[in-house]
Amino acid sequence: MNAPTLSPGRLAALGRSELTLLVRNRATLSVAVLMPASMVFVLRTIVGGDGAADAARATLTGGIGMVLLLVVYMNLVSAYVARREELVLKRLRTGEAGDLEILAGTALPAAVIALVQIAALAVAGAAVLGAPMPRNPALVLAGVLAALPLLAGMAALTSAFTRSVETAGLTTLPLFLVSALGSGLFADPDALPATVASVCELLPLSGVMALVRAGWSGGTGAYELLGAAITTLAWITVTVFAVQRWFRWEPRR
Template sequence: MTTTARRMGALGRAELTLLVRNRYALFTALLMPVLMVGVLRSSLDRVDLDGAGMSAVEAALSGGVVMMLILVVYLNLVSAYVARREELVLKRLRTGEASDPEILAGTALPAVVLAVAQSALMVAAGVAFLDVRAPQRPELFVGGVLIGMLLLIALAGATAAVTRTVESAQITTMPVFLISAVGSGLFIPLETLPESVASVCELLPLTGVMTLIRAGWLGGGDAKELIGAALTALAWTVISVFAVQRWFRWEPRR
């Protein structure tokens, strides 16, 4: 094991211990995704999915994977980054051997592990108990999940830069949560929207991730559409990484 891996592993274990002790964060990470899938399923009962090529259960579960990533990775990490900053943990870590990317990645490690486990569990439960097709193109599904996690880690760092306290994280994370839920196809597949509206929604940060995950699980999507989705997600990741490098704060605001 390399020195970098050891340092990140130590940071990840420490962060996991703090996550387990935080009941609210643990509830958000473990149980909220299940509740949100139920909400998605109820909302899709009122949507005509005949032209989308998917059932309500398939749409809810594939959208639920992205919702889970938002809840487990994005929302938890914004609070974690802000809390560690305000407690001077990040400042102390920077005086050690770990580099800035190692500190941020190590803090994100438990959320990443949870997200991977819950993605696999969601697919397994859908196939075993809900009569949903197994992933038709696993490489697209896995790629979408990985890109989604990278994007949301970067977005969490960028959001933490403008978040003063852990309490205010509930407000600063709301725009990404609402825009993604409404416009990225989680609640309402873009195929059911007017073309002019769908074309605008395709440019949102998590729409590309949603497109890759849904195509990977349910099939469909031509090469041009999938390449465009991947490029959109990667572009937002690059923008978010730049924002973190430029504006992320390592010490409390005074």
Template sequence: MTGRMGALGRAELTLLVRNKYALFTALLMPLLMVGVLRSSLDRVDLGRAGMSALEAALSGGVVMMLILVVYLNLVSAYVSRREELVLKRLRTGEASDREILTGTALPAVVLAVAQSALIVVAGVALLDVKAPQRPELLVGGVLLGIVMLIALAGATAAVTRTVESAQITTMPLFLISAVGSGLFVPLEILPDKVASMCELLPLTGVMTLVRAGWLGGAGDGGDLAGAALTALAWTVVSVFAVQRWFRWEPRR
């Protein structure tokens, strides 16, 4: 099982390296988005949130990076492999459906973990941001976000006809997460009713765990448990959607 997934992962990594657009999205776009977050947060009063604009930008940048590296890349990868009949051919071999989907996701997972670590290390070593206050929450939030976004990518690929249309079908989650999950504007400074609704969005729980793990001061254990449960619920729903609706043959 491990060998089959490793072989799929190596093949997918080769294709990723050859795809300049995908490689740019995975490696450079997250850094650009952190800069965008930093400039936008300079104009926001973060006193109520208990963090600086730089801290908010870097912690939000971790989750934005997960969206770009895992979700956007994987939707295109799944759709491309399906339309090229790669997924159909793989199903005729020994690999299970889960192994095929996981093996395809492996390069994105490795990149996401590496870039998460890079953002944290650079923030602490070069930008004088405090070290992670609760590393277990930070790591747990990143891993939970990766699993959720893999499942969401599979669910989105099910309704995406072509690689070109993936730019459209991925846009709702990207925009909703950027605006409502606390990446650009921490939920602490939003009106209570708006913040309560935003807490139910897919990436809000992940953002809460990541920010609490790095910066601390994210409320009591009940708040963190609620964030984790919300993220887990979205993951379970997304996995069910993949099992029910994912298509292995080209959409005609």
């Protein structure tokens, strides 16, 4: 990769171009905008709790995880693969934009859409589901912001093993299922057997979801929060290294 630089002007231009392509692709736009909302309704029927407030809180934290996975991760895998196969990435790389700017610019619209949807979820949760507002909003925001580079990197890495946009649904399925079942989106990790829970704590999205849950409900000790932060940072570091090593800028042959 080229030297990692970030020019706000070039980043904004790349982001606008990607947003234009996203708006033109109605199927992808529908998945990015409508699918998370529908999944929250599904979560509402699945998630249980000791009371209405607990169930509403679990629904919203699970909904945040679904937005991150669907809008950032799965949508970006398709975007990176499409731009690669259309030689867009190769052409961009011959210009002034650096590798990091190209990848970040492609991810920018998805990140903004995810942040807007998460904010809307918090407001709608309080208004419709009767969920309490986060006890520590800064901790929720920290978890969400940490998830953006993590999942964007995961998307770039997954795209290296994805031959076409049509197969993106298959290559993204493993991380989606593992995160949904093991990182606490659908079920409380504390309800799992101790050995299984210990393994699930090390999954890519587990640290992020631990921060989000702690920010929403409170009651989490500093040791657990530190562990969640270290896990997330470790995964970001590993992902960045893997993207530098294996990301493909030219079409697969």
